[in-house]
Amino acid sequence: MTTIKHRVAESGTVYTLTGTPGEIGRQLARSDAEEAIALTFAHKDAQVAQAVAETLGSLAPLVADTVRRRQKEGFERIVDALVPAVSPPRQMLIEARMAAQARTAVLTSGEWLTAAQVADLAGFSTTNPSAQPNRWKKDGQIFAIRHQGNDYFPAWALDARANYRPSKHLAAVLRAIGDRKDGWGLAYWFAAVNSMLGGKRPQDLLAVAPQRVLAAALDEMAEIAHA
Numbered sequence: 702m703t704t705i706k707h708r709v710a711e712s713g714t715v716y717t718l719t720g721t722p723g724e725i726g727r728q729l730a731r732s733d734a735e736e737a738i739a740l741t742f743a744h745k746d747a748q749v750a751q752a753v754a755e756t757l758g759s760l761a762p763l764v765a766d767t768v769r770r771r772q773k774e775g776f777e778r779i780v781d782a783l784v785p786a787v788s789p790p791r792q793m794l795i796e797a798r799m800a801a802q803a804r805t806a807v808l809t810s811g812e813w814l815t816a817a818q819v820a821d822l823a824g825f826s827t828t829n830p831s832a833q834p835n836r837w838k839k840d841g842q843i844f845a846i847r848h849q850g851n852d853y854f855p856a857w858a859l860d861a862r863a864n865y866r867p868s869k870h871l872a873a874v875l876r877a878i879g880d881r882k883d884g885w886g887l888a889y890w891f892a893a894v895n896s897m898l899g900g901k902r903p904q905d906l907l908a909v910a911p912q913r914v915l916a917a918a919l920d921e922m923a924e925i926a927h928a
Contacts, residue, residue, distance in 0.1 A: 717754035810892040812856035822865040843867040870911030877918040
């Protein structure tokens with residue numbers, strides 16, 4: 702009879718036994734194991750039996766870990782179902798409502814285009830339409846907002862006279878702001894009236910007064926730095 706020992710991380714040691722039913726029965730009678738699995742063969746082939754035993758023994762750790770993980774996941778699901786949902790703090794609800802209103806205002810303040818729509822306007826290949834707009838974004842030539850799982854690019858940032866490429870003035874403004882504002886933060890700033898611009902919006906003056914828009918961006922960044 703052959704005995705093979707296999708180590709299982711949390712449940713101790715697993716032994717696989719190969720031999721005749723009588724040999725294995727006598728071994729099990731002397732064992733202190735709490736559980737046993739039997740696999741019988743109608744033909745006598747010790748090599749096949751041993752190969753099967755080694756294979757099953759090597760799988761034991763994986764199976765045991767998988768069962769324990771699923772038991773734990775099941776336990777967590779039961780606990781989650783029994784624990785009442787926690788309501789967010791009132792202040793968080795107020796902030797979320799304000800953020801939703803601000804985003805709605807941005808989305809209605811101008812036209813926003815998907816990467817595919819930008820590519821179509823600019824006459825790029827439709828094989829991978831998002832490639833060029835995303836490259837522009839990565840290179841700091843344009844920005845995008847993330848909404849419902851998609852990137853949207855501002856139509857006002859595209860220059861129709863240059864085959865709908867990003868306005869050449871936008872990159873300088875984006876460099877001035879740097880990483881202090883994300884896509885939505887940039888959208889808020891460009892869509893908001895600005896006192897340095899005579900109460901006009903940066904996105905409306907970018908094409909006609911780019912230096913004034915850049916100065917307004919630098920002024921705001923200076924205020925943030927000294928806040």
